[in-house]
Amino acid sequence: MKTKLIILMLFIVYSTAAVASEKVATMLVEKQHFSTENFITVSGKTIAQVDIGWESYGTLNEEKDNVILITHYFSGTSHAAGKYQADDVQPGYWDALIGPNKAIDTNKFFVISSDTLVNANWHDPNVITTGPASINPATGKPYGLDFPVVTITDFVNVQKRLLESLGIKKLHAVMGASMGSFQALEWAVRYPAQVERLIHVIGGATMDAWTVAALEKWALPIRLDKNWQQGDYYDKQPPLDGLTATMLNITQDAMHPIIYNASFPDFTVRDQGALKDIRTLPKLSQTLAARALARAKTQDANHVLYLVRASQLFSAGMQGDVNEALKKITAKTLLLPASNDLLLRPENMRKVYEAMQELDKDVAISEISGGWGHLDGIFSISPKAQLIREFLEDDNHE
Amino acid sequence: MKTKLIILMLFIVYSTAAVASEKVATMLVEKQHFSTENFITVSGKTIAQVDIGWESYGTLNEEKDNVILITHYFSGTSHAAGKYQADDVQPGYWDALIGPNKAIDTNKFFVISSDTLVNANWHDPNVITTGPASINPATGKPYGLDFPVVTITDFVNVQKRLLESLGIKKLHAVMGASMGSFQALEWAVRYPAQVERLIHVIGGATMDAWTVAALEKWALPIRLDKNWQQGDYYDKQPPLDGLTATMLNITQDAMHPIIYNASFPDFTVRDQGALKDIRTLPKLSQTLAARALARAKTQDANHVLYLVRASQLFSAGMQGDVNEALKKITAKTLLLPASNDLLLRPENMRKVYEAMQELDKDVAISEISGGWGHLDGIFSISPKAQLIREFLEDDNHE
Numbered sequence: 001m002k003t004k005l006i007i008l009m010l011f012i013v014y015s016t017a018a019v020a021s022e023k024v025a026t027m028l029v030e031k032q033h034f035s036t037e038n039f040i041t042v043s044g045k046t047i048a049q050v051d052i053g054w055e056s057y058g059t060l061n062e063e064k065d066n067v068i069l070i071t072h073y074f075s076g077t078s079h080a081a082g083k084y085q086a087d088d089v090q091p092g093y094w095d096a097l098i099g100p101n102k103a104i105d106t107n108k109f110f111v112i113s114s115d116t117l118v119n120a121n122w123h124d125p126n127v128i129t130t131g132p133a134s135i136n137p138a139t140g141k142p143y144g145l146d147f148p149v150v151t152i153t154d155f156v157n158v159q160k161r162l163l164e165s166l167g168i169k170k171l172h173a174v175m176g177a178s179m180g181s182f183q184a185l186e187w188a189v190r191y192p193a194q195v196e197r198l199i200h201v202i203g204g205a206t207m208d209a210w211t212v213a214a215l216e217k218w219a220l221p222i223r224l225d226k227n228w229q230q231g232d233y234y235d236k237q238p239p240l241d242g243l244t245a246t247m248l249n250i251t252q253d254a255m256h257p258i259i260y261n262a263s264f265p266d267f268t269v270r271d272q273g274a275l276k277d278i279r280t281l282p283k284l285s286q287t288l289a290a291r292a293l294a295r296a297k298t299q300d301a302n303h304v305l306y307l308v309r310a311s312q313l314f315s316a317g318m319q320g321d322v323n324e325a326l327k328k329i330t331a332k333t334l335l336l337p338a339s340n341d342l343l344l345r346p347e348n349m350r351k352v353y354e355a356m357q358e359l360d361k362d363v364a365i366s367e368i369s370g371g372w373g374h375l376d377g378i379f380s381i382s383p384k385a386q387l388i389r390e391f392l393e394d395d396n397h398e
Numbered sequence: 399m400k401t402k403l404i405i406l407m408l409f410i411v412y413s414t415a416a417v418a419s420e421k422v423a424t425m426l427v428e429k430q431h432f433s434t435e436n437f438i439t440v441s442g443k444t445i446a447q448v449d450i451g452w453e454s455y456g457t458l459n460e461e462k463d464n465v466i467l468i469t470h471y472f473s474g475t476s477h478a479a480g481k482y483q484a485d486d487v488q489p490g491y492w493d494a495l496i497g498p499n500k501a502i503d504t505n506k507f508f509v510i511s512s513d514t515l516v517n518a519n520w521h522d523p524n525v526i527t528t529g530p531a532s533i534n535p536a537t538g539k540p541y542g543l544d545f546p547v548v549t550i551t552d553f554v555n556v557q558k559r560l561l562e563s564l565g566i567k568k569l570h571a572v573m574g575a576s577m578g579s580f581q582a583l584e585w586a587v588r589y590p591a592q593v594e595r596l597i598h599v600i601g602g603a604t605m606d607a608w609t610v611a612a613l614e615k616w617a618l619p620i621r622l623d624k625n626w627q628q629g630d631y632y633d634k635q636p637p638l639d640g641l642t643a644t645m646l647n648i649t650q651d652a653m654h655p656i657i658y659n660a661s662f663p664d665f666t667v668r669d670q671g672a673l674k675d676i677r678t679l680p681k682l683s684q685t686l687a688a689r690a691l692a693r694a695k696t697q698d699a700n701h702v703l704y705l706v707r708a709s710q711l712f713s714a715g716m717q718g719d720v721n722e723a724l725k726k727i728t729a730k731t732l733l734l735p736a737s738n739d740l741l742l743r744p745e746n747m748r749k750v751y752e753a754m755q756e757l758d759k760d761v762a763i764s765e766i767s768g769g770w771g772h773l774d775g776i777f778s779i780s781p782k783a784q785l786i787r788e789f790l791e792d793d794n795h796e
Contacts, residue, residue, distance in 0.1 A: 042673070043673050043674055044674075145676050145677055147676070149672070149673055149674065149675065149676050151673070206667055207667045208655065208659050208665070209658060209659050209661075209662040209665040209682055210650075210655040210658045210659050212665075212667070212680055212682050212683065213646070213650055213658070213682060213683070213686055214650065216646070216679070216680070216683045216686070217615075217643075217646060217647055217650070220619060220643040220646065221618060221619060221622055221643070224619055224622040224623055224639060224640055224643060225622055226624040230677075231676075241622060242622055245615075245618040245619070245622060248611070248614070248615060248618065249615060252608075252611055252612065252615070257606065257608040257743065260607060260608045260611075261606050261607050261608055263607075264607040267606070267607040267610075268718055269604055269605045269610070269710075269711060269712070269713040269718060270713070270716075270717075270718040271711065274547070274707065274710065274711060275440070275441050275547055275549070275711055276441055276442075276547065277547065278543050278545070278547050278629075278703065278704060278707055279543055279628075281614070282610055282614070282710055282711075284607055284610050284611065285610065285611070285614045288611055288614070305676065306676060309672065309676060312667075312672065312680055313667060313669065313672060313673055313680075314667070315667040315668070318668075319668075320666055320667060320668040342740070345655065
């Protein structure tokens with residue numbers, strides 16, 4: 001009964017958000033291409049050429065001091081808001097927040113977002129990224145596993161080069177969810193003088209053993225697929241079965257039983273096919289596998305492995321001592337964990353809050369509630385819109 | 399700080415339990431062998447011969463009315479208590495509960511436990527089970543995937559035949575954890591006249607979409623392994639890589655970050671090997687994989703697939719309508735969910751409690767706290783010992 005009520009409430013929130021966004025004209029956005037050379041990674045390797053896609057919403061002012069950088073999550077892209085075509089089915093993932101007169105007001109701010117290195121969505125025509133599927137200029141063939149390991153810090157350093165190419169020296173704010181929150185935090189730790197505000201959504205300041213192990217489970221199915229061939233599959237069949245299993249893992253890990261179960265109202269445990277033959281998967285498993293396969297087809301398996309590794313190696317400041325890293329932050333900070341997050345658990349962000357408070361930092365925390373779990377950081381952010389608006393427009397912070 | 403305190407408290411609980419059990423003489427147990435023919439499964443197939451291992455603690459009284467049946471969990475065996483040899487490293491999994499003068503007092507009760515059909519631990523010399531690795535008398539070769547799908551009800555029906563072979567017509571109690579709780583509940587629903595008491599630990603009354611999908615993730619790596627060969631691997635290399643990945647999934651899903659992280663005190667996110675080469679797994683992943691491989695070697699991959707299926711199809715009474723099933727229960731019932739259970743979530747057992755209360759059943763609930771997560775149902779049961787003792791020895795129930 002209580003569950004049904006929560007779901008109903010959530011649906012109301014979403015419907016309202018949808019109606020509200022329909023009232024304003026669609027914000028059309030265009031993918032831009034940034035290219036940079038001789039990029040040196042934290043692991044000490046040089047990538048001869050890095051190509052990255054980016055998009056922006058709003059206008060860069062003359063002082064170039066109205067910039068908000070949005071950093072994307074593991075499975076995400078730079079498409080944070082707006083639509084490429086007016087008839088796109090979905091706008092960017094935080095369209096509820098970003099746009100004219102919205103919480104992140106593009107009438108005031110120049111909002112910019114870029115694809116990370118090793119972005120998962122290699123086959124998405126709107127994504128430009130550099131990773132193991134890219135051509136290695138030294139061989140004329142895809143890098144495969146010869147691509148260097150890259151880290152969250154490297155993602156940030158590519159963004160820094162992009163911003164520098166636009167003459168931007170300072171961020172009014174940086175904001176990201178999940179793996180995007182790692183990048184946002186890394187910005188604030190590594191380049192404190194350039195980051196005025198930090199919004200860290202469904203994240204954490206460092207990996208623990210639990211999360212490193214959980215992430216390894218995303219990589220395992222890919223490596224098990226006989227087509228993976230140590231990452232050397234670009235002129236052959238890609239490891240789609242393994243990648244499909246990985247998609248199943250990621251999707252469920254990012255959710256919570258409340259919405260998950262509600263999204264299968266016809267689910268029944270009575271399944272004659274699955275009862276009669278072990279070779280017949282439960283109907284639900286078949287449905288999920290078909291959806292996961294569709295998603296897998298837009299992604300590159302090696303890129304997913306590299307994203308797993310980048311996430312596994314994350315610790316703010318990349319120095320192992322989180323407290324030393326947090327000490328460096330001068331940005332006013334807003335932490336937005338999701339109460340039902342089963343992937344990056346809210347207690348880790350409560351710890352960051354306590355640590356920053358002890359360090360006398362300007363930090364606030366507010367929990368996102370909802371039935372999506374980790375994904376509440378994306379889908380249930382609307383109730384935090386006013387809080388975010390005030391946080392961004394408050395100039396009392398030094 | 400709070401976390402450290404909880405861990406410290408847990409260690410004290412375990413140490414105390416360990417010291418207490420050292421004081422009493424080791425209870426030596428012996429594996430017994432039960433064989434039955436022409437077993438008809440819920441899926442309508444006949445298994446020509448079923449062989450099952452069992453063990454017992456205490457003495458069957460003349461009236462044969464002092465019987466407590468213990469049903470085992472997914473990765474478990476019939477070894478619920480005692481040791482096979484005095485120098486065994488570990489006793490059975492609920493040795494803290496079962497024994498002379500313990501909560502399940504073998505001076506009073508005849509406690510019996512049997513291996514299920516398709517038990518995972520095919521290569522464990524103390525396990526006797528029948529499943530896809532068994533020889534199909536029709537072909538003289540292992541069944542492989544020709545073995546019929548079996549259900550929790552089938553596990554119960556084999557146990558019923560075993561008990562009948564011993565002249566036992568009634569259970570003083572049936573108790574099980576996790577998949578064992580499904581069997582215990584199924585006993586109470588399907589054979590209410592024969593079950594006087596039910597102790598249902600870290601379970602639930604039916605699968606939901608979330609859990610069916612979660613269980614599928616345990617099966618996926620096995621099917622991805624090129625050595626699996628549609629289950630036909632018995633004269634070749636077994637799918638050990640896939641089974642190892644499955645073990646990693648099961649182990650972590652059954653745990654909680656509190657104890658998980660505490661059990662890797664030397665964990666550091668700074669991992670030069672993993673940073674320098676994508677082919678080098680993080681040290682933690684390497685450690686976990688080695689442990690999982692050792693576990694995988696004792697198991698049979700097809701058996702695990704069949705256990706996944708049996709669990710996925712579980713709904714009390716196997717009729718889809720849980721309320722109708724619960725109506726049939728006449729046993730006095732004790733529900734013991736684990737508060738930090740991330741696998742079979744405690745809210746599902748709270749729902750069972752509410753449903754049974756509305757049906758005016760004799761039901762009580764008490765939550766197990768601890769840092770193990772799902773495994774608190776095994777490792778942190780000691781604080782419930784007195785409650786279990788009173789529940790079993792209270793004769794006021796009709």
